[in-house]
Amino acid sequence: ADIKERTIKYAVIYDIKHPHGLGAQKFADLVAQHSGNKIKVKIYAGGTLGGEVQMLSAMQGGTVEMSAVASSQLVGIIKEFAALDLPFLFNNEKEVDAVMDGPVGKQLLERLPAKGLVGLSWFEHGFRNLTNSKRPVQKLEDIQGLKVRVQQNSVAIDTFNALGANAVPMPFPELYSALEQKAVDGQENPYTTVESSKLFEVQKYLSVTRHSYTPLPLLMSKKFWDGLSADEKKIIQDAATEAAVYQRKTNREVNEKSLQALKAAGMQVTAIAPAEMERIRAKVQPVVAKYSAQVGETLVKELFGEIEKVRKP
Amino acid sequence: MTVFIFLGSLLGAMALGIPIAYSLLVSGVALMWHLDMFDAQILAQNVINGADSFPLLAVPFFMLAGEIMNVGGLSARIVKLALTLVGHKRGGLGFVAILAACMLAALSGSAVADTAALAALLLPMMVKAGHDKAKSGGLIASAGIIAPVIPPSIGFVIFGVAANVSISKLFLAGIVPGILMGLSIAIAWYFVAKRENIQPPPKASLKEQLAALRESLWALGLPVIVIVGLKMGVFTPTEAAVVAAVYALLVSMLIYREMSIKQLYEVFVSAAKTTAVIMFLVAAAMVSAWLITVADIPSQMISLLEPFMGNQTLLLIAIMVLVMAVGTAMDMTPTILILTPVLMPVIKQAGIDPVYFGVLFIINNAIGLITPPVGTVLNVVAGVGRMKMDEVTRGVIPFMTAQFIVMFLMVLFPSIVTVPARWFAG
Amino acid sequence: MVSRFLDGYCRLIDALIALALAVMVVLVFGNVVLRYAFNSGITVSEEVSRWLFVWLTFLGAIVALKEHGHLGTDMLVSRLGKTGKKVCLVISQLTMLFVTGLLFSGALAQAQINLDVQAPVTGASVAIFYGAGVFFAVSAALLLLRELLRTLTGKVRDEELVMVQESEDLAALHDLHLDDPMKPDVQPPRVAPQR
Ligand code: NA
């Protein structure tokens, strides 16, 4: 087979033990195994090479070969990715897997090469839940007036503002100290992140909102990809596909464990009654409508169609 | 090998007289070439993203606050307050300098600004009173470097960002060590002054003391806002910095009325220029830090320091001596920027509390400002006091020694730093 | 003529960075006030102030380059004779020109990549962000080229042979106005009679 000695710099924003890192490690192991150790994937964890936005630009320019970056960060580059940020899009993991591994997921990845990126597969960041230091959030009114840190992403900002919160967009590395200083009251992320970034130290209340799901496309620099032989491309694509199955499974397991750990650490976990959940959903409908129009009705219809297919028994 | 390419290219460029920021870029280019990953975008990406940081916004704001305090009469009032409080003791003017330095340190984050204020206001008085000029200048220099240890501190901000350590925790942990540095030079001055045997100025009356206190109350409100704000979790360090700047501005313009619009403009230009010089350096250091990470230099350092890894005290002593050596020749900001990415992984690996290390590191860097041959604060005293460098250098030795002793006591007994830090962070 | 133009250029930059700093103060302070007083905030405050900060850094770095305000050490160079100093200066300027050239091409490439990329909050083109590097590199290259020419043609004055200073805020010292409030009522202490 046509395989050269190569080193791939793979940037991970989180700790190596976080599911982002575990997926990266799995990918690295698979590539090493299938290339007879010729292609080395060197993982730089803990954001040492820079934040997500910088990594996207670095991959486009070819200075970093790989990273898995939250789809919400791609919106600035390809507006269609905003479809995935729509609040309450997915209800559960089954819907997620069907859509991301189906035609819509494929179609989105195919938009990347035009922007200097290659989308290999879908890792996941996961379902997001709301935490805060002020009060248990049980109903829509409890969210009002909370200063909530959101991703630097317009859908997220509009969603929380629609719910009556003050959305504060902020880069993730600054989150802990902002929560500690009470510059913001709350944030929204999967349990794994709340645990691994020790946000539970500064956040008392957790509400199971699952208000949005963040996929994590595994990306490669197109400059690097184009220099690979067909054999090398196959090794990398196969490893990415296999690692994605592992990463999503692991993420869900770790997420459950994290929830237990957060409870054990003293966080007060609040479920939200289905009727309240409906009120909350209704409140964000204008946001869904606004961004559906921006993204393009065709894509959104297709997306909802795919989800409906899973929902129908 | 990689580590020598990095250091060799950096020091080589600096020796030619290339600015340190550019020298860091040169070392980045050398590393890229060595690692066989030459790409101009690596340079541009990291240098531009390196300047893009919300926490580092604290730098211009603290700069601004410090400049406004000097121009707007806040610093002068603090010095006057110290004078009425302790001026009458034997060697009183020296204690005035130390007390004023500690109070000024709680207002400003820069050793140079504080030293300049102290030297301009107190050195002439001390000399006139009959104190030895060299010793007085040395005392003022060593008092001035307390500024970056007691919060606010630009050194802590830059270290906190480079090392990913909580700036608030660093700030709060710096208070007691800063006061101890002041105490150590007070003790040294006590012995120096005893031999000089000079009549102190007359004791200020209670009325004069109260008047001075009332005058400086507005200035003293500033550290209260910053420290209480941080401790109570009201502000992030960046916000504390901007509040400090606006507060100092309002006091200067509306209460003391000592700053004109023209001066205000000059202060903004000056703070912006100084910020740009610091931030360009920070940004350039991001390039070499990125390549240091890619080249795995930290793990080479860890294996180099392996013999010390088992013993935290020995490791810290080794590192402190290294920083002292670097500090003889280099200013604070570049030392922090160059050493932090290399040292932090070692510190973490050895299980040393990063906040505790940060305090020691900044103290060491601060003392570096008064160690010859290159001691910026010595230059300031020499410049403002119209003295020869040799004279100030000679005068500073007893005080510098006292401060190094305190620093090594903190290495041997970490609880000197960690216990009050915990108390403040409470 | 050229030097008059350059001085004017630097004064213009001075005004721009002072303005940038003032806007940063307003945005960040405004955010604090709004948060505590009105429980709201300026959403764009963070992004805009960070971008201004980046531009302030690179614009100010141009002025510092012209005014020899960047940090450095002259420990070695200061011990050399005039010729030695000149040789070091020419090597330095060539090296810096090379690095500046790299910075230019890298920043330009990044600006092009990010031309259509929208910033998350303001929606502005991210090329503006990387543009700071392009602008810096162009200005710095012109300044360095001019200095190199002056060095080679022997027009550089002796004190200009060192292009660095030892500390960042030494430059700010002349702006200290540490005058009057002390003087009227603080009496200089008397010298003690020798016992
Ligand atoms: Na200070």
Ligand code: NA
């Ligand atoms: Na020194």
